[in-house]
Amino acid sequence: MAHVTKREQPQVRDLNLVRTFREVRAGSGSTTTELVRATGLSRPSINSLVSELTDLGWVVAVEPVPNGQGGRPPQRFRFHAETGRLLGIDIGVHRVSAVLTDLAGTVLAGHELALEPAAPPAERLARLDVVVEVVLAAADVTPDAVWSVAAAVTGPVDAHGRTSMVSPLPSWAEVDLVGHLGRRFTCPVQVENDVKVALLAEHEWGVVRGARDVVYILAGLRTGAAALVNGRIVRGHGGAAGEIGALPAVRWLRALDGLQSHPGLPAELPESERAAWTFRRARQGDADARERVWQYARDLATGAAAVVLTLDPEVVVLGGGSTPWADLWGAEFSAMLSKSVVRMPRVLVSSLGGDHVARGAVRLAMGDVERRFFTDGVRPARRPVAGQGAERAQSG
Amino acid sequence: MAHVTKREQPQVRDLNLVRTFREVRAGSGSTTTELVRATGLSRPSINSLVSELTDLGWVVAVEPVPNGQGGRPPQRFRFHAETGRLLGIDIGVHRVSAVLTDLAGTVLAGHELALEPAAPPAERLARLDVVVEVVLAAADVTPDAVWSVAAAVTGPVDAHGRTSMVSPLPSWAEVDLVGHLGRRFTCPVQVENDVKVALLAEHEWGVVRGARDVVYILAGLRTGAAALVNGRIVRGHGGAAGEIGALPAVRWLRALDGLQSHPGLPAELPESERAAWTFRRARQGDADARERVWQYARDLATGAAAVVLTLDPEVVVLGGGSTPWADLWGAEFSAMLSKSVVRMPRVLVSSLGGDHVARGAVRLAMGDVERRFFTDGVRPARRPVAGQGAERAQSG
Numbered sequence: 030m031a032h033v034t035k036r037e038q039p040q041v042r043d044l045n046l047v048r049t050f051r052e053v054r055a056g057s058g059s060t061t062t063e064l065v066r067a068t069g070l071s072r073p074s075i076n077s078l079v080s081e082l083t084d085l086g087w088v089v090a091v092e093p094v095p096n097g098q099g100g101r102p103p104q105r106f107r108f109h110a111e112t113g114r115l116l117g118i119d120i121g122v123h124r125v126s127a128v129l130t131d132l133a134g135t136v137l138a139g140h141e142l143a144l145e146p147a148a149p150p151a152e153r154l155a156r157l158d159v160v161v162e163v164v165l166a167a168a169d170v171t172p173d174a175v176w177s178v179a180a181a182v183t184g185p186v187d188a189h190g191r192t193s194m195v196s197p198l199p200s201w202a203e204v205d206l207v208g209h210l211g212r213r214f215t216c217p218v219q220v221e222n223d224v225k226v227a228l229l230a231e232h233e234w235g236v237v238r239g240a241r242d243v244v245y246i247l248a249g250l251r252t253g254a255a256a257l258v259n260g261r262i263v264r265g266h267g268g269a270a271g272e273i274g275a276l277p278a279v280r281w282l283r284a285l286d287g288l289q290s291h292p293g294l295p296a297e298l299p300e301s302e303r304a305a306w307t308f309r310r311a312r313q314g315d316a317d318a319r320e321r322v323w324q325y326a327r328d329l330a331t332g333a334a335a336v337v338l339t340l341d342p343e344v345v346v347l348g349g350g351s352t353p354w355a356d357l358w359g360a361e362f363s364a365m366l367s368k369s370v371v372r373m374p375r376v377l378v379s380s381l382g383g384d385h386v387a388r389g390a391v392r393l394a395m396g397d398v399e400r401r402f403f404t405d406g407v408r409p410a411r412r413p414v415a416g417q418g419a420e421r422a423q424s425g
Numbered sequence: 426m427a428h429v430t431k432r433e434q435p436q437v438r439d440l441n442l443v444r445t446f447r448e449v450r451a452g453s454g455s456t457t458t459e460l461v462r463a464t465g466l467s468r469p470s471i472n473s474l475v476s477e478l479t480d481l482g483w484v485v486a487v488e489p490v491p492n493g494q495g496g497r498p499p500q501r502f503r504f505h506a507e508t509g510r511l512l513g514i515d516i517g518v519h520r521v522s523a524v525l526t527d528l529a530g531t532v533l534a535g536h537e538l539a540l541e542p543a544a545p546p547a548e549r550l551a552r553l554d555v556v557v558e559v560v561l562a563a564a565d566v567t568p569d570a571v572w573s574v575a576a577a578v579t580g581p582v583d584a585h586g587r588t589s590m591v592s593p594l595p596s597w598a599e600v601d602l603v604g605h606l607g608r609r610f611t612c613p614v615q616v617e618n619d620v621k622v623a624l625l626a627e628h629e630w631g632v633v634r635g636a637r638d639v640v641y642i643l644a645g646l647r648t649g650a651a652a653l654v655n656g657r658i659v660r661g662h663g664g665a666a667g668e669i670g671a672l673p674a675v676r677w678l679r680a681l682d683g684l685q686s687h688p689g690l691p692a693e694l695p696e697s698e699r700a701a702w703t704f705r706r707a708r709q710g711d712a713d714a715r716e717r718v719w720q721y722a723r724d725l726a727t728g729a730a731a732v733v734l735t736l737d738p739e740v741v742v743l744g745g746g747s748t749p750w751a752d753l754w755g756a757e758f759s760a761m762l763s764k765s766v767v768r769m770p771r772v773l774v775s776s777l778g779g780d781h782v783a784r785g786a787v788r789l790a791m792g793d794v795e796r797r798f799f800t801d802g803v804r805p806a807r808r809p810v811a812g813q814g815a816e817r818a819q820s821g
Contacts, residue, residue, distance in 0.1 A: 265638060371665040
């Protein structure tokens with residue numbers, strides 16, 4: 030049975046290294062005994078693997094907490110999430126925001142700035158730069174401490190990180206966002222569509238953790254859809270998956286029209302606050318406002334039905350700025366959806382806050398770090414450790 | 426570096442067994458030298474693994490062909506596809522058909538019988554039984570020689586192989602097709618939606634071999650859609666993915682109406698032949714027929730657009746009984762589609778023949794055998810070998 034060739038042994042060790050790291054990362058602090066049990070590896074193997082993971086900077090010993098019985102508690106190890114930083118950015122029509130997190134996605138700092146919808150790219154990028162500087166300063170880190178950057182933008186994103194097809198951001202098609210961010214950061218930079226990363230956040234931290242087949246409807250100042258099939262975000266061949274709103278019968282490009290044209294709306298109210306005004310009026314019992322809210326729900330459901338009929342998801346998640354009022358329109362949405370589909374999915378409302386898109390971008394950045402760790406030749410390369418700014422100054 | 430524990434050695438051998446089998450199966454005949462090169466394993470390992478695969482019945486030595494130079498050519502090994510049989514069944518509104526193949530999907534026998542669309546389940550199942558008997562007899566095998574059976578039916582198929590949601594087959598919702606076939610066959614029986622398996626056939630033998638993101642439009646006596654995302658068929662959570670035709674704006678349930686209501690249609694022509702009549706008239710230059718064909722193309726494109734906007738596929742494949750006339754309507758379909766989508770995919774016409782659904786069912790059965798081989802504990806169980814009917818008679 031000794032068909033293990035020499036060539037395979039390093040691979041087996043690498044696989045065991047990854048397996049052990051996965052176990053450590055999944056928990057809040059694992060003992061050697063627990064890792065032996067979880068992996069089926071021998072105690073000496075685990076000791077050696079944990080030692081290597083510690084040297085690589087991925088795992089750290091937890092400071093022992095006295096157990097009050099005098100005895101020395103067993104040594105615990107945990108994922109060294111603070112060894113690197115991630116930056117998630119959200120570039121929308123009305124605002125730019127960013128969050129800085131550790132490698133586990135725990136938010137350390139966040140900031141946002143408002144924008145005129147008509148702001149040209151240079152102004153939008155200048156605001157972005159300010160937001161980024163503020164979050165880096167707030168977390169007291171240099172750009173070199175960031176291991177991966179991901180930015181979410183409105184509109185379908187092509188393979189080069191550009192919104193070359195269509196975009197509600199003025200003159201945005203030619204903007205090289207990867208290049209712009211690459212001038213500040215040396216780490217990998219990704220750009221992705223905002224609805225897709227909102228679904229990533231929902232799948233990691235929200236109401237559909239672990240689900241395999243999900244349709245996400247972004248119901249906010251923009252209306253959009255994204256889907257998870259077999260546990261993976263559907264990008265499509267060119268990054269344009271989820272753009273069901275472009276179908277004339279779906280009317281999503283004008284979904285907010287009714288909410289933004291209530292005859293009672295104060296003339297001075299900016300466009301971005303009109304829908305919220307109508308929602309509030311509907312909650313107060315205004316019949317016209319209610320009818321507009323219901324029409325909005327039916328328009329959302331028409332587009333959602335096309336996506337649901339195509340994908341037959343387990344669950345539809347409603348997210349975005351209109352969800353705090355979902356008690357007013359969720360039932361109408363579900364009623365219309367159930368009339369249109371072959372099999373009715375569950376409908377859930379997102380529990381994430383207003384930074385869900387930026388946090389979704391962080392999830393994308395986490396994926397980048399994971400990919401480098403878990404699949405680039407299996408064996409992890411040594412990663413930069415926090416506070417390496419000086420090193421870079423030397424090499425740059 | 427000796428972190429290979431005892432527990433892992435059998436796994437490594439199993440992985441190598443699978444790797445070697447994959448290499449053998451992929452080619453038409455591999456030598457030991459070629460397998461050493463392809464797998465990176467040692468010559469003694471390959472010899473041992475090929476010997477085990479031969480004992481298991483999965484691999485067979487190719488009869489040497491004299492090379493005319495007097496020398497003995499190196500021994501070649503190939504996948505022993507004829508060690509088992511697969512049965513693919515297509516149960517449609519107008520006919521029932523089946524093909525019997527070897528484990529590589531090579532067709533050995535096929536048969537079909539026509540049906541009245543209104544035929545009750547008992548009659549449809551009786552026809553099916555006849556078709557199955559005919560193909561088994563034509564290939565001279567008993568049911569025990571069949572390793573896996575898959576049947577395609579019209580309508581979404583649930584997790585139990587039933588079309589419990591909707592079906593154009595009269596009274597079909599309660600039919601237990603798995604149970605019915607299970608009374609004849611002891612091997613696993615699968616049931617799947619006909620459009621999804623047509624796409625499987627297209628992906629294995631047709632115009633989209635190896636593609637990752639495909640939308641398939643069935644354009645025949647029934648209109649339907651199916652999709653491949655990241656190389657996998659989208660079933661959806663309940664099996665109802667692809668049912669975009671149910672969306673009122675899409676009108677697919679009535680897509681054939683125009684083709685079947687040309688004022689010149691002979692009154693005696695059965696419904697199933699009316700569309701073909703109109704296509705022929707359009708080809709002869711009849712303006713009314715042409716307009717009906719173009720309307721058909723636009724209706725198909727409206728539904729296709731919803732699916733394409735949702736998934737952004739690399740390619741759309743047109744398959745089914747209307748494709749021999751695709752020269753008349755393909756351009757109109759593409760023109761309408763390109764007006765409606767964000768990124769235009771390539772549009773291809775299927776090259777498979779009328780048995781594409783039954784062959785797609787065979788591909789599903791191949792997947793079942795592969796799954797048993799490749800993932801059930803990695804190490805393959807010994808498979809039944811051809812002509813084992815006597816064995817079964819003893820045990821049964």
